[in-house]
Amino acid sequence: MRSAKSITVIGTGYVGMACAISLSEQGFVVTGHDSNSERILALQQGVAPYKEDDLEEALAEQLRVGRLSFTTNVFPAVHAADAIIICVNTPTSQSGHADLRDLDTVVAQLQQCDLSDHVFVAVRSTVPPGTSDGVARALQGRAHVVMTPEFLREGHALSDTRNPSRNIIGAESVELAGRYARMLKLDDAPTVLTTRVNAELAKLAANSFLAMKITFANEVANLTEAFGGDARDVLQGIGLDSRIGSAFLQPGIGFGGPCFTKDLKSYRAVAEQRQTASELVCATLAANAHQPLRVVDKLEQELGGLRGALIGVWGLTFKAGTDDVRYSLAQDIIDELGTRGAQVRVYDPKAVRAPLPQFVQRLDSALEAARADALLVLTEWPEFAMVDVAKVAVALRRHVVVDGRNLLDGQRYADEGVRYIGVGIKYLPIARPVPVQSIIETVRNVEYAV
Ligand code: UGA
Numbered sequence: 001m002r003s004a005k006s007i008t009v010i011g012t013g014y015v016g017m018a019c020a021i022s023l024s025e026q027g028f029v030v031t032g033h034d035s036n037s038e039r040i041l042a043l044q045q046g047v048a049p050y051k052e053d054d055l056e057e058a059l060a061e062q063l064r065v066g067r068l069s070f071t072t073n074v075f076p077a078v079h080a081a082d083a084i085i086i087c088v089n090t091p092t093s094q095s096g097h098a099d100l101r102d103l104d105t106v107v108a109q110l111q112q113c114d115l116s117d118h119v120f121v122a123v124r125s126t127v128p129p130g131t132s133d134g135v136a137r138a139l140q141g142r143a144h145v146v147m148t149p150e151f152l153r154e155g156h157a158l159s160d161t162r163n164p165s166r167n168i169i170g171a172e173s174v175e176l177a178g179r180y181a182r183m184l185k186l187d188d189a190p191t192v193l194t195t196r197v198n199a200e201l202a203k204l205a206a207n208s209f210l211a212m213k214i215t216f217a218n219e220v221a222n223l224t225e226a227f228g229g230d231a232r233d234v235l236q237g238i239g240l241d242s243r244i245g246s247a248f249l250q251p252g253i254g255f256g257g258p259c260f261t262k263d264l265k266s267y268r269a270v271a272e273q274r275q276t277a278s279e280l281v282c283a284t285l286a287a288n289a290h291q292p293l294r295v296v297d298k299l300e301q302e303l304g305g306l307r308g309a310l311i312g313v314w315g316l317t318f319k320a321g322t323d324d325v326r327y328s329l330a331q332d333i334i335d336e337l338g339t340r341g342a343q344v345r346v347y348d349p350k351a352v353r354a355p356l357p358q359f360v361q362r363l364d365s366a367l368e369a370a371r372a373d374a375l376l377v378l379t380e381w382p383e384f385a386m387v388d389v390a391k392v393a394v395a396l397r398r399h400v401v402v403d404g405r406n407l408l409d410g411q412r413y414a415d416e417g418v419r420y421i422g423v424g425i426k427y428l429p430i431a432r433p434v435p436v437q438s439i440i441e442t443v444r445n446v447e448y449a450v
Contacts, residue, residue: 004029005183008081010074010106012049014040015150016122018088018157021058024068024160031077032070034248035105043070051323052157053351056080074109083120083183084110084143087150091124091258096265098128106136115142120180122146123196126203126263128270132170132196146171146180147196150202154257155321167191170199179240207263208281209290213248214255215284218291221251221424231424234404252424253378253404254291256329257317261285292329295404296336298421299374307341312372312396315379315405316348323350330378333404334360337376345369349381351400367391374400380407398430 005028009020010158012034013157024030034040035438039049046060064066071077078084088102103125112122120132121143123132152160167186171177177193180186188311192202219368220238221231231251239246255261264281271278300306316327335357337344344360347369356362363369370392377384385407393399401413403422414427 001342005082006031006080007184007295008077008084009087010077010084011087011089011125012036012043012070013087013089014052014154014157015152017048017055017059017086018052018152019085020068021055021062021158021318022161023184023378024062024065024370025058028414030062030065030068031081033072033074034066035072035073040070040072044246052155053321055158058158074106075113076111078113078115080116081119082116083122083180083345084115085124085148087124090127090262092262092265096269098126098131098266098269100127100131103127103131103135105345109136110139111409115365119143120146120183122148124148124150126150126207126259126266127200129197129200132200136196137174144171144176144180145196146177148180148200149199149206150201151206154324155319164189168194168199168202170194170196172196174394188213197427200215204263204267204363206253207260208267208284210248211255211260211264211288214250215254215287215291217249217251218254218423219287222294224424225426228426229424231422234424239323241385243249251400251406252291253295253329253333253381254288256327257324258318258326261288261327292333292404293336294303294423295376295378295402296333296340298402299337299376299400300323300340301400302402302419302421305341306337309342309374310372310397311337311342311344312369312375313337313344314366314369314375314377314384315381316320316346316351316354317379320379323352325351325354330377333376333378345372348379350382367395370395372396373398374402377401377403377405377407380405384408389413389416392416 007023008031009016009027010033012032020030020032022338046063048056048059086106088106090098090100093099117161127147132145132147149168151165166189169177169181174193181191217235220234224231224234235249238244239249264285268278302311316325316330318324336343338357338359345363346360347363347366375396389412399418401418401420406422406425410422410425410427413420414429417429420427
């Protein structure tokens with residue numbers, strides 16, 4: 001009987017780790033490779049490189065079962081593999097094009113390696129159209145090169161990989177793409193078998209569309225704000241149309257993180273190269289650059305200036321459920337607060353080691369961070385919504401909350417005398433009517449004084 005297929009996963013970031021663990025869970029023998037020896041040493045001991053849902057438990061289990069191992073030595077790792085899955089980083093370069101140096105290094109190594117006959121080399125990193133065709137040319141027919149983009153979200157990396165919404169597999173032929181799908185048992189989810197270029201474009205376009213949808217929600221929320229309406233109702237009214245859907249219509253400070261901005265820039269760069277328009281993508285990038293400044297402007301307006309003000313900030317990560325602060329707009333917003341002369345006290349439950357500028361003090365609790373003139377919410381951590389509203393109201397010297405995530409119960413804050421400004425939502429404390437008796441007293445006092 002043929003033993004279990006062997007898969008080598010190159011790169012142990014979010015994508016590589018989720019891919020390696022879920023393949024091992026399915027019964028494949030998996031070798032994870034990374035050139036970072038410290039990370040490999042930690043992984044061999046079951047220490048995950050970042051915080052993710054149940055990553056560490058799943059890693060420990062697969063190491064215990066013995067189907068998953070890690071190495072820094074690429075040559076033996078790929079020698080007998082049935083498939084090599086490349087999950088290296090492809091960040092943005094200065095020009096906006098994807099920086100493919102890590103991918104090029106891996107391909108150069110594969111050119112030097114002995115590869116099994118009929119081995120599949122799958123590119124899973126997000127790359128510009130044409131890149132995996134280039135990999136196929138570089139390997140000169142020694143491997144079947146496929147392009148299989150991933151669609152996982154940070155914070156849900158393992159569950160998204162175990163239950164993908166769809167698979168897109170680009171290969172030299174539909175027959176080869178189908179063979180790869182069968183080998184990796186990918187038939188549970190809807191699957192598109194296509195060319196490598198189509199698969200690459202589908203990934204860039206999917207992220208661009210999601211980013212555009214968020215940006216549209218922000219634009220609608222800003223317009224609703226100008227009319228004094230409630231953006232939640234407006235956006236719910238849009239999302240209930242099944243042709244539109246309610247996902248990714250949550251307005252906020254703009255989209256951050258290592259994927260969307262990078263992929264939209266890459267889309268724009270390849271469109272420019274091919275001289276086709278990318279007006280929607282360009283407008284999305286431009287609008288997203290303005291959105292974070294809106295919360296700073298609101299604070300400035302509410303406080304009548306930021307110079308010398310002390311601002312409590314809740315949240316540093318680019319979204320809840322991750323410890324990742326890469327390309328987090330919270331950091332840009334904090335920098336802007338500093339530029340406008342404010343001091344900042346910040347609390348984030350997961351980003352406990354993120355470097356902070358000098359004018360920022362890190363606190364150990366949300367309530368401590370709220371001992372300031374005003375509070376600014378930048379990440380939608382559910383625990384922020386649980387903090388005792390009455391205590392926050394007492395802690396806030398100027399009784400202002402600007403909620404960049406529409407996370408808190410604005411009415412409750414207003415009931416405690418706090419001016420609550422969300423994104424397309426506002427609750428202001430109701431001026432309590434002065435009891436009639438006290439008016440009479442005041443008038444009498446005035447009369448006596450006269
Ligand atoms: C994104 C995509 O959602 C994944 O499908 C894709 O695989 C991944 O990029 C990738 O290319 O690797 P991710 O960057 O982990 O995933 O995060 P998202 O959950 O998409 O959020 C991105 C940003 O948009 C965050 O700053 C988040 O707060 C913001 N966002 C999201 C909103 O402001 N509103 C929303 O309604 C949704």
